[in-house]
Amino acid sequence: MHVPDMPNAKSHAPIGVFDSGLGGLTVAHAIRARLPHEDLVYLGDVARVPYGTRSPQTVMNYARACARKLCEHEIKLLVVACNTVSAVALDMLSVELDLPVLGVIGPGARAGAQASTHGRLGVIATAGTVLSGAYPRAVASVSTRVEVFMEPAPLLVPLVEEGWITGEVPRLAVRRYLEPLVAQRIDALVLGCTHYPLLHELITSELTTLRGQVLPVVDSAEATAHDLERLLRERKLARDAGMDRDRGGRKGSLRILVTDMPGKFSEVAARFLGESVDGLDVTQIDL
């Protein structure tokens, strides 16, 4: 008689996702698209965003506080949807927490290395992520044939937050950031910041113009959702889709916790999440 693998008792628990702000909602969006029946609890440390300009020690303290808060919600797995924290504090969190921890840099680096046919991979990210050297390290751990060329593109974050994602200003800024990478003859590009997926089209179009050919552009949010699916399966933590809907099984919930509630919260959150936050459970918390 065949006995099917028993799912882990925690498979019904939610997945915790945290970011320094609301940018990580692009990762939550990619997870919901790929794993629609999983429950998510998202924590955005909006009161202390951005982490990218903080010292590593400060980032570790903040990351520990965010992770602890999510553990109170009995999560089964933690997604660190923040490049800065993934670069600086992922090892610490993996050691300190008694659950699987997935960052955004590993998945982005893996997908980037796969996309790079001639081993010349470009990465744009915040200054902090670039300085950390985390992308070259992560790429080196999956491939020895791929060289990584990094370019800090910090202004793209406020451009996205302001909603300036089309027009001359973002186009010229994107072009200025891509030019040094194109000069290095990159053959694929990783968007190494959770804000950048909103500029995916513009970046692809400028890169094509500058390079004279279409190159693969890897969205680290998508890559993270992909690796999360595999990790859940490996650890037997994937939630059963259930049969309580006519098609597609149960629809997972999304709870949003924020450490502050800035004026344009709903507008900015909806931009990153790709859907309105009106029907969602949004709570302001202290850390």
Added chain:
Amino acid sequence: MHVPDMPNAKSHAPIGVFDSGLGGLTVAHAIRARLPHEDLVYLGDVARVPYGTRSPQTVMNYARACARKLCEHEIKLLVVACNTVSAVALDMLSVELDLPVLGVIGPGARAGAQASTHGRLGVIATAGTVLSGAYPRAVASVSTRVEVFMEPAPLLVPLVEEGWITGEVPRLAVRRYLEPLVAQRIDALVLGCTHYPLLHELITSELTTLRGQVLPVVDSAEATAHDLERLLRERKLARDAGMDRDRGGRKGSLRILVTDMPGKFSEVAARFLGESVDGLDVTQIDL
């Protein structure tokens, strides 16, 4: 016999200056230019910058912590070199602290109202400062004939922090922010954010092009230094210039306290301060 006014016993104490980040160093710079013999203690809450996107309650909590820290340095007067705090927490600080408190909005509004010949004053500032309504209130308290037109210009902050203060990207961004004000036929403009003085030339040039004439552009850092000089005199808190130098009297000291020490601290601080921070006393503190 004429007895000269005795200076206040506290006149030898330093002036405290604080901001959410390093932008307030433009105010410290303007104060040092005007009052070179005064000692300054500057506190930049770099670990929690920017305040502009925080809720009023959070801004008040942060402002209280910064003011208390500066009071430990026995300051004689507090300059709130942050538009967000000046908009939200100045009254609270004035009530709670036992010393004179000067913000940047009152001086900027006064100088703007004086510069506006036909009563149509434009102000650019962060979104938080615009939403607070503090500039129209401050202008109304000094003049009933001046109407205020506000425009949020949040992207100018990261542009200045990145050092993109010349070229097409800041020019197009400045133009986009000025166009609605020019459509209102403003006759003077206040730079209502401590970062904007670094774009003074570019803003003046774009405003002249758009408006077809040269308009006065008021730098609220300069206006604050001007009002500070008067306030020190009125309260008999001005420091005697002394005779220990051949020309110009003693040179005041500048201590800088920061709540975090980000990677490009020296470069960014020097940009705002208009001088290198190498010889200055810079200390990292906790709040």
